[in-house]
Amino acid sequence: MSGQAAGGRDGARLESFLEMMSAERGAAANTLASYERDLMDLREFLSSRGRSLTEAATSDLSAYLTHLSAQGFAATSQARRLSSMRQFYRFLYSEGLRSDDPTGIIDAPRKGLTLPKTMSVADVNRLLGLAAQEAATAGPGQLARIRMHLLLELLYATGMRVSELVSLPVKVLRQEGRFLMIRGKGNKDRMVLLSRAAIEAMEKYEAARKAVATEISKAPKKAEATESPWLFPSSSKEGHLPRQVFARDLKDIAMRAGLTPSAVSPHVLRHAFASHLLQNGADLRAVQELLGHSDISTTQIYTHVLEERLQELVQTHHPLAKQGKNLD
Numbered sequence: 001m002s003g004q005a006a007g008g009r010d011g012a013r014l015e016s017f018l019e020m021m022s023a024e025r026g027a028a029a030n031t032l033a034s035y036e037r038d039l040m041d042l043r044e045f046l047s048s049r050g051r052s053l054t055e056a057a058t059s060d061l062s063a064y065l066t067h068l069s070a071q072g073f074a075a076t077s078q079a080r081r082l083s084s085m086r087q088f089y090r091f092l093y094s095e096g097l098r099s100d101d102p103t104g105i106i107d108a109p110r111k112g113l114t115l116p117k118t119m120s121v122a123d124v125n126r127l128l129g130l131a132a133q134e135a136a137t138a139g140p141g142q143l144a145r146i147r148m149h150l151l152l153e154l155l156y157a158t159g160m161r162v163s164e165l166v167s168l169p170v171k172v173l174r175q176e177g178r179f180l181m182i183r184g185k186g187n188k189d190r191m192v193l194l195s196r197a198a199i200e201a202m203e204k205y206e207a208a209r210k211a212v213a214t215e216i217s218k219a220p221k222k223a224e225a226t227e228s229p230w231l232f233p234s235s236s237k238e239g240h241l242p243r244q245v246f247a248r249d250l251k252d253i254a255m256r257a258g259l260t261p262s263a264v265s266p267h268v269l270r271h272a273f274a275s276h277l278l279q280n281g282a283d284l285r286a287v288q289e290l291l292g293h294s295d296i297s298t299t300q301i302y303t304h305v306l307e308e309r310l311q312e313l314v315q316t317h318h319p320l321a322k323q324g325k326n327l328d
Helices: 003-023 029-048 058-070 075-094 121-135 142-158 162-166 170-174 196-218 243-256 266-279 284-291 296-317
Strands: 179-183 189-193
Touching (some): 003 029, 003 075, 029 058, 121 142, 121 196, 121 266, 142 162, 142 189, 142 196, 142 243, 142 266, 162 243, 170 196, 189 284, 266 284
Antiparallel strands (some): 179 189
16 A cells, blocks of 8 residues: 555544544543544554554564653653554444554553652751750740650651551550550551660650649539540540641741751651651661551662662772772
């Protein structure tokens, strides 16, 4: 078939595809325009290789994606183009216009690894130091300041999810030892280790709570108060400190500590916990357990920390490195 005839057939089938997407799928005008642009670009690329849009093979389509990558297209943009291709070739297959779907075995372009935001040890110490200083300041609102200090110490000591932290039961105050049992996703329990600083902050918080309760008990009683089951009680609908309130208060203390508020969040402190453990020799599997990740692949976002540490170990301890030779 001549190139002109193949081109006419391609145009007709592309038009039929767009009509189907509009009539049967109810695709919006912007979506249809996007499909058309994507497929016309593919058609132009295939034409340069002497192939028609309708008869393209899997190798042709893979070559197109490679071409996009070489031109600097992001993985998300490539994935969108592949989605347009899949829709078109599935249409041709379902209509009996092709005997196969050439996109069936093409994998979506992999998105680049997004490294988690974290904090340096110095910045964490700065934050915790200010929290401890403010907690020790007597006067109105001291219980709230002591509570914030405990929240930060617990978060950095254990790497808890913020939802796990704010919903801790009050009974943790009565347990002994340095271990804390946390109920995480899927109601799975895991054990985490408390730092000495976290234990001391918890003891101070318990003492402050008791002092406030004693003061309240001396006041004329309007109604019998019931003790909250939560470690960090609140008047919220959940009954405990809302995570959004904690996140807001964390940004406030970060600002007072001279840190960039947008770079500090409960999740960033969780990442700092994991990164600092790995930097100091912790095993990836152990960190997985502590974070409560059910799959090791989730924890593997931290492998860059391990790689940096291994490089440092080799450069520091390898005999050739000690002789001043570069091992890169």
